[in-house]
Amino acid sequence: MSGSHDDTQHHISAYRKVAGALAVLTVVTVLASYIEVGVALGIVLALIIATTKGSLVASVFMHLKDEKSLWLTGTLILTVVFWFVLMLIPIMGRMDNVGTYKPLPNANAVAHEAH
Amino acid sequence: MENVTTAEQVSHAEHGHDEHHELSFLQSYVFSLDHKVIGIQYAITAMLFLLLGFTLMMIMRWQLAFPYTPIPVIGGLLGQNNAQFIAPEFYNSLGAMHGTIMVFLGVVPLAVGGFGNYVLPLQIGAPDMAFPRLNMASYWTFFCGGVVMFASFFVPGGAANSGWTSYAPLSVIATEGQTWWLVGMIFLITSSLLGSVNFIVTTLQLRAPGLSFMRLPFFVWAQLVTSFLLLLAFPPLEAAGVMQLMDRVADTSFFMPAGLVTGDGPLEISGGGSPLLWQHLFWFLAHPEVYVLILPAMGIVAEVLANNTRKPLWGYRVLVASVIFLGFMSFIVWAHHMFMTGMGTTMSSFFQTTTMIISVPSVVILSALLISLYGGSIRYPVPMLFALAFLPMFAIGGLTGLPLGLTAPDLHFHDTYYVIGHFHYVVAPGTIFALFAGIYYWYPKATGRVMSELLGKIHFWGSFIAIQFVFTPMFITGLAGMNRRLYDGGLEYAHLQEVVGWNATMSYGAWTLGFFQIFFIFNFFWSIRNGKKVDDNPWKATTLEWQAPSPPPHGNFTSPPEVHRGPYEYSVPGADKDFTMQGEADPAKA
Amino acid sequence: MEIPYTVAERPDTGVNNVKLGIWLFLASEVMLFGGLFSTYVILRLGGTDWPLGSDILSVPIGTFNTAVLIGSSVTMVMAHASLKMNQFDQFKKYMGLTVLLALVFLTVKSYEYFDKISHGDLPSASTFLAIYWTMTALHGLHIIGGVVVNGYFWGPGSKMFHSRPEMFANRVEAAGLYWHFVDLVWIFLFPVLYLL
Numbered sequence: 075m076s077g078s079h080d081d082t083q084h085h086i087s088a089y090r091k092v093a094g095a096l097a098v099l100t101v102v103t104v105l106a107s108y109i110e111v112g113v114a115l116g117i118v119l120a121l122i123i124a125t126t127k128g129s130l131v132a133s134v135f136m137h138l139k140d141e142k143s144l145w146l147t148g149t150l151i152l153t154v155v156f157w158f159v160l161m162l163i164p165i166m167g168r169m170d171n172v173g174t175y176k177p178l179p180n181a182n183a184v185a186h187e188a189h
Numbered sequence: 190m191e192n193v194t195t196a197e198q199v200s201h202a203e204h205g206h207d208e209h210h211e212l213s214f215l216q217s218y219v220f221s222l223d224h225k226v227i228g229i230q231y232a233i234t235a236m237l238f239l240l241l242g243f244t245l246m247m248i249m250r251w252q253l254a255f256p257y258t259p260i261p262v263i264g265g266l267l268g269q270n271n272a273q274f275i276a277p278e279f280y281n282s283l284g285a286m287h288g289t290i291m292v293f294l295g296v297v298p299l300a301v302g303g304f305g306n307y308v309l310p311l312q313i314g315a316p317d318m319a320f321p322r323l324n325m326a327s328y329w330t331f332f333c334g335g336v337v338m339f340a341s342f343f344v345p346g347g348a349a350n351s352g353w354t355s356y357a358p359l360s361v362i363a364t365e366g367q368t369w370w371l372v373g374m375i376f377l378i379t380s381s382l383l384g385s386v387n388f389i390v391t392t393l394q395l396r397a398p399g400l401s402f403m404r405l406p407f408f409v410w411a412q413l414v415t416s417f418l419l420l421l422a423f424p425p426l427e428a429a430g431v432m433q434l435m436d437r438v439a440d441t442s443f444f445m446p447a448g449l450v451t452g453d454g455p456l457e458i459s460g461g462g463s464p465l466l467w468q469h470l471f472w473f474l475a476h477p478e479v480y481v482l483i484l485p486a487m488g489i490v491a492e493v494l495a496n497n498t499r500k501p502l503w504g505y506r507v508l509v510a511s512v513i514f515l516g517f518m519s520f521i522v523w524a525h526h527m528f529m530t531g532m533g534t535t536m537s538s539f540f541q542t543t544t545m546i547i548s549v550p551s552v553v554i555l556s557a558l559l560i561s562l563y564g565g566s567i568r569y570p571v572p573m574l575f576a577l578a579f580l581p582m583f584a585i586g587g588l589t590g591l592p593l594g595l596t597a598p599d600l601h602f603h604d605t606y607y608v609i610g611h612f613h614y615v616v617a618p619g620t621i622f623a624l625f626a627g628i629y630y631w632y633p634k635a636t637g638r639v640m641s642e643l644l645g646k647i648h649f650w651g652s653f654i655a656i657q658f659v660f661t662p663m664f665i666t667g668l669a670g671m672n673r674r675l676y677d678g679g680l681e682y683a684h685l686q687e688v689v690g691w692n693a694t695m696s697y698g699a700w701t702l703g704f705f706q707i708f709f710i711f712n713f714f715w716s717i718r719n720g721k722k723v724d725d726n727p728w729k730a731t732t733l734e735w736q737a738p739s740p741p742p743h744g745n746f747t748s749p750p751e752v753h754r755g756p757y758e759y760s761v762p763g764a765d766k767d768f769t770m771q772g773e774a775d776p777a778k779a
Numbered sequence: 780m781e782i783p784y785t786v787a788e789r790p791d792t793g794v795n796n797v798k799l800g801i802w803l804f805l806a807s808e809v810m811l812f813g814g815l816f817s818t819y820v821i822l823r824l825g826g827t828d829w830p831l832g833s834d835i836l837s838v839p840i841g842t843f844n845t846a847v848l849i850g851s852s853v854t855m856v857m858a859h860a861s862l863k864m865n866q867f868d869q870f871k872k873y874m875g876l877t878v879l880l881a882l883v884f885l886t887v888k889s890y891e892y893f894d895k896i897s898h899g900d901l902p903s904a905s906t907f908l909a910i911y912w913t914m915t916a917l918h919g920l921h922i923i924g925g926v927v928v929n930g931y932f933w934g935p936g937s938k939m940f941h942s943r944p945e946m947f948a949n950r951v952e953a954a955g956l957y958w959h960f961v962d963l964v965w966i967f968l969f970p971v972l973y974l975l
């Protein structure tokens with residue numbers, strides 16, 4: 075526990091700001107989902123907002139912003155790398171068809187509703 | 190360090206001493222928090238499971254050698270269905286459970302849970318693991334998983350029978366035993382995760398003063414990398430296990446495609462799942478798992494080789510770099526198990542390339558170990574015999590793997606006995622021999638006595654010769670196209686008529702191998718009381734564990750160790766003896 | 780011999796045992812949920828049809844629960860900050876609120892579950908519902924685990940504050956890291972399941 079009293083006060087004001095930002099972004103992501111921008115763009119938008127919120131939680135609430143231990147950050151970077159490898163699985167079966175157009179399933183769903 | 194011991198530390202030490210006397214039988218042997226007791230618990234449980242897994246295989250080999258004939262003596266014990274000859278369903282259960290038990294309940298718990306727990310804290314000069322309670326929880330979770338797996342033999346329909354890989358959709362529609370298998374796996378995975386967190390924290394945080402990373406024994410490096418593999422590769426399989434459980438008990442369709450028809454007609458499921466997804470998530474773990482099997486073994490072999498050649502390991506830094514690179518690469522080679530799934534040439538080429546790359550550090554490690562022998566004044570105690578045998582055996586296993594990693598030959602080899610021969614050469618005469626080396630090597634540390642040399646040599650030579658008869662013919666039958674899961678060993682196939690005769694050879698080899706293990710089992714228990722008493726450092730080794738008393742007391746070391754040098758300072762020029770221990774102060778400074 | 784660095788940072792690694800341990804555990808959790816998110820993507824890409832989350836699930840309820848969980852994450856950091864400032868009463872208040880909010884989350888989630896069951900929207904009904912149930916149930920189990928741990932530190936475990944305050948603050952920090960992670964997972968689950 076190295077943080078002094080002043081440090082902690084400083085932290086608390088950061089917590090308040092992040093709490094506000096998270097609340098605003100939650101509202102934004104819900105509102106954004108009602109905008110008709112198409113499925114693909116909608117997914118991108120929602121993921122950008124979620125990633126922003128997640129980064130705020132991780133860096134401020136979980137104190138990664140001030141983390142100095144190389145072993146700890148190194149482990150987390152390694153985890154993120156392998157996490158991306160894991161997320162590549164869905165596109166692995168499609169690598170031979172890169173460039174050919176396949177509509178997202180949701181597009182059909184919306185089209186069905188329109189009829 | 191001793192001089193600066195504070196009064197507080199002394200009071201703690203005394204406190205600990207008192208506690209030691211107050212511990213009941215349950216606390217000191219069953220629910221112990223001591224890493225050495227937990228290590229021995231892991232080792233004994235794992236060895237029992239190794240014996241069980243081996244027994245299952247010896248039963249299978251009867252059906253392969255003498256199809257459709259009753260098993261003598263024990264045939265009646267296997268239930269009514271198997272009284273005449275082994276029923277096909279039971280044969281499938283034996284195969285699936287042999288793999289599962291050997292990998293998840295035998296080799297990994299012995300190599301990581303057993304040796305890791307017992308030796309690692311001693312080698313880094315720590316009083317215990319970083320989280321003793323977590324350590325105990327890890328063992329008991331493993332134990333529960335083992336009980337569930339074992340109990341599954343007695344449920345209706347028998348134990349899991351969809352292979353140790355449990356490929357969907359077959360596994361989803363299989364008998365009840367598969368549900369037990371999944372529950373057991375979830376226990377085992379949870380246990381591994383708890384254990385790996387503990388190992389990493391212990392290695393990074395509890396190293397004795399002076400023990401920098403480049404002074405760590407190679408065994409510790411191997412365990413550290415192994416723990417990272419377990420930590421990051423196992424969770425996706427846990428997720429997959431949960432999903433397959435959902436598929437089985439909640440009728441979901443994670444791994445079930447639409448329009449599936451079985452012998453009972455169309456399945457009433459929503460469909461839309463992906464059978465390939467299971468294979469991806471399974472091999473995302475199971476390929477790193479291969480390195481979980483082999484890395485601790487390499488660590489043990491390195492320790493034993495350096496000790497018995499009486500010279501430093503050749504290329505310590507290269508070994509460390511290789512083992513880290515190996516661990517990293519093992520995460521991006523998994524789909525080489527899936528060349529036959531039609532995932533496309535792009536991905537196949539990618540995984541073929543990474544597979545060729547990962548063979549480089551393996552060869553570097555093996556070469557470094559081999560070169561370490563050059564110019565040494567080699568002793569040949571039993572652990573050294575096993576360690577030396579590891580080198581060519583692992584080489585055969587590794588080199589026969591290369592054609593499997595290339596897409597074109599794999600089309601022919603896939604799912605044949607060639608594959609079985611390949612990975613058994615890596616794991617059986619490779620890893621398990623290294624584990625035997627470890628048992629013979631560290632036995633005096635745990636008991637204060639050495640195991641019998643004569644029985645050990647009988648065990649080694651018998652096993653070494655017999656095991657070649659088990660696995661070498663597999664390359665022959667595999668190249669001839671014998672499928673690995675055939676119930677009758679290929680009796681009904683015209684193209685296999687020339688090679689079915691080898692089945693009997695392999696079976697005799699397996700039973701002989703089993704016979705020679707009796708010498709080991711006897712030796713193991715007999716030597717606890719009757720082995721030759723030895724001092725704390727019988728092998729004249731350099732690493733920290735040999736500085737502790739044998740067996741080490743609670744808290745391990747009589748005085749806090751301090752490290753002054755690298756791990757393998759054998760035959761240092763000008764030294765008064767041919768080994769300089771890590772904890773020995775520099776005479777110049779003293 | 781005592782086990783070193785349970786509270787103090789080890790100079791050459793820059794962390795103490797508890798913090799490193801909990802982060803390693805969270806790393807494995809990242810991979811656990813990664814497997815499930817990967818499954819979501821592969822099932823969605825492979826499906827011929829995929830429902831819009833908001834057609835099946837209630838967005839207002841989901842939004843409410845998101846707010847509740849984020850709120851509990853805020854009270855959790857405040858609980859830890861109070862400990863660092865030696866304000867035990869404040870800690871009790873914030874930790875109690877954290878547990879309470881978690882219970883509100885679980886209550887609302889159970890209501891959603893019962894609603895789904897009564898409409899026959901079981902996991903077996905479609906791939907979407909299968910992944911919805913599996914992911915939220917696994918997340919819910921993590922919440923229950925968090926309630927147990929946080930409840931312990933709020934109740935019987937808080938006695939440790941008076942005997943070994945540093946170690947206690949340390950443990951609360953670890954519990955907090957876990958709790959923020961659970962919150963973080965929900966931050967991704969909510970848009971993925973409810974909005975997309």
